Amino acid sequence: MKNPYSDETFLARWLNGDLDTNEKIEFEQSKDYQKYLTIVNKIDTLESPGYDKDRIFNTIKNDIHKKNKTVRLIPSWSYGIAATLLALVGLFFFFNRVTTYATDYGEQITLELLDGSEVILNSKSELSFKKSDWKDTRKVTLTGEAFFKVKKGSDFIVQTASGSVEVLGTQFNVNTQNDFFEVICHEGKVKAVRDTHEAILVKGNAFRIANNQVEKWETKTTEPSWISGETSFTNTPLKQVIHSLENQFNISFDKKNIDQNQRFTGSYNHSNIELALKTIFVPMEISYTFKNENNIVLVKE
Structure with missing residues (x-):
């Protein structure tokens, strides 16, 4: 026509x-x-x-x-x-349309929000917000992991399926999955909330809920290591470590023969998948075998 x-x-x-x-x-x-x-x-x-x-x-x-x-x-x-x-x-x-940014496997992107705040989105993550609401409510929805550098101003809210984070002006990292919620404050002050649990975090404080257990610890890092090409973990359930590997390298694991509740402390480099697998699984006495190019079978030795 x-x-x-x-x-x-x-x-x-x-x-x-x-x-x-x-x-x-x-x-x-x-x-x-x-x-x-x-x-x-x-x-x-x-x-x-x-x-x-x-x-x-x-x-x-x-x-x-x-x-x-x-x-x-x-x-x-x-x-x-x-x-x-x-x-x-x-x-x-x-x-009223929602603005959405998403990353692919092994990808990171840096975003500048409407107020000048900065967000670095980690691999296989998604951030969305409504531009029309921004003047009244600085609110974003996050799936996955992101590092925030928030400009001072009105309340800034990060909403996730696992919990929420409220800040005024600060730098912090949020990592969220269905049964995992972790917030690390690198500067300023934030409030992390999940269900009935609430924690006020200042610089160096870390807060996590994994398998319905609340955990807190201290860190001296000024920003998350994944920004520089290396992902680090502090007493983290193996399930989340494996999830991170999957998002970084676009692979999947057969995990039925291992205990995913084991804890891992350490890091892996994003540049070499073979080295990353050795770094994580050898110390935990877990063998890994490539079933095909993108699927790996894990077995407790």
Whole structure:
């Protein structure tokens, strides 16, 4: 279809099911069809600020009727309202869309947020936020691991599936999985919250909940080692160490023959997978065998 939008009633007629057969076929084959279909499908779940819909509807209807007395089976004002509704829905989703950044295996990216705060996203992690809400609420949602350098200002919240972190201006690392939540404060002051557990952390404090156990310790690091190409662990469950390897090297492990609750303290380098495997599993007396290029079988010796 060359230019369906030159007819200002086209989208309204489509919404009302009034397109003729040729118009309908051409529109459904156009590149814009799926975009408009997605918008319409979202209408039922749309949440918007409260307003008096009946009053606005009647005002528009009455105003249009004053200008056009023609009687039709489908009143002319319905086309205008339908087109207006479609436009408003499109604007709603445009201004309320979520901005998302994600990393792949072995990848890191550095982001600058709207207030100048900096986030370094570790491998296989995702960060999202709403630009439209940023002036009122500095809030991001994190899956995976990230290092934050937050500018001073209003409260800054990092929301995860495992817990949340609240700060004013500081530098900290968050590592989160379904059953693992770890926060390390490198500068300033943060509050880490998960369920009924809450901890206030200052520079050098670390906090973790793993297997429903709360752990705290001290560190002298000024930033997480993974930023410099080496991932370090302090008495960390082996399950999380293995998860880190999987995200870094795009591999998977057969783990049924080992105890994943064992604890590991040490580090591995991102540049060499063979060296990384030796560094972690040899001291723990776990043998590893490549089943294929991307799958490794672990067995306790």
